[in-house]
Amino acid sequence: MNKTKVRNLAATRVTASTHADPLQSLDRIDRAILRQLQTDASISNVALAAKVKLSAPACLRRVERLKESGLIRGVVALIDPKAAGAGMLVIIGVVLDRSTPESFAEFEKAAQKVAGCMECHVVTGEFDYFMTIRTRDSDSFNRLHAEQLLYLPGVRQIRSFMVLKEILSTTRFPL
Amino acid sequence: MNKTKVRNLAATRVTASTHADPLQSLDRIDRAILRQLQTDASISNVALAAKVKLSAPACLRRVERLKESGLIRGVVALIDPKAAGAGMLVIIGVVLDRSTPESFAEFEKAAQKVAGCMECHVVTGEFDYFMTIRTRDSDSFNRLHAEQLLYLPGVRQIRSFMVLKEILSTTRFPL
DNA sequence: CTTGAAATACTACTACG
DNA sequence: CGTAGTAGTATTTCAAG
DSSP states (O other), rough: OOHHHHHHHHHHHHHHOOSSGGGGGOOOOHHHHHHHHHOOSOOOOHHHHTTTTTHHHHHHHHHHHHHHHTTTEEEEEEEOOOTTTTTEEEOOOOOOOOHHHHHHHHHHHTTTSTTTEEEEEEEEEEEEEEEEESSSSSSHHHHHHHHTTTGTTTTTEEEEEEEEEEEEEHHHHHH | HHHHHHHHHHHHHHHOSSSSOOGGOOHHHHHHHHHHHHHOTOOHHHHHHHHHTHHHHHHHHHHHHHHHHEEEEEEEEOOOOOTTTTTTTEEEEEEEEEOHHHHHHHHHHHHSSSTEEEEEEEEEESSSSSEEEEEESHHHHHHHHHHHHGGGGGGGEEEEEEEEEEEEEEOOOOO
């Protein structure tokens, strides 16, 4: 009885507050669901329900609540880069010529169109941007570098850090 | 009839060769499937089949083949970091004291245990490693920095690049 | 080796207690 | 939240290209 009350409260808080720390308002079961779905979301709802020791409808309701609350941003298939012929990863530090809003906007617009660009972030420190780019091999990166990166607008300097070994690369979020 | 021949060839190559460029051996339908699943894998198989203009069983077989071939590494739920109370992203460049195998191994082992560490790569250039870490805010990062990062084994220097704005962050692979 | 149609088994989903 | 019932889906079988 009391147990039920606590669960409802927890579930309500999720949908209510998107800010603060929504993670704190998740109970043990919600966390177990998120952990599982972050690892393998192709699991069926009944199997998931069994894992978290819940009935199927109750489990489904929680999953849908987590999606609607925005905590689960989406469910996607991950492609193995190496198998897809893009085993090379390069991290790029970019310094712009001028630090004007126009300069930044122009660069960002162009950067998103760079083939294989997976990430692009504005950062503090000695660089203006960090980008990560997936490509096939050093030849293809060299081509990309010469044909696209060097022509990005307003760029003063580009420093490339070739990734020799990927120790860790996860989409999983610690709960 | 020629069309069928090409498709068969394509499908065979996928399961056969994991190297080379498996993407080249995928036909139009496989690419459409991958594009869709990378965007939203929560779609039902019948809906996916309709999108790629195929019968449900045929579509399901292709999806399973793509999984078995390793091209689809997995299907996962993505959590919104901000909603999960980890809206801050920091990129860290690490320089080790000594460049010995033991030194690298020890660091890598410890780095994977850092709370919120999403990526860790060995790189060429002025750094030995790049790591990306998700955390709540500057306070929590400062704590992490003082309590964990500074105690990573064999570290000579750590340079932090705070991410001010995430322009692009995708798991989607260009096909 | 693939495709699509039909049949079966299972699952998601709804209504209700 | 759980139980029971319904609708829809995944999955297998099989015949055909």
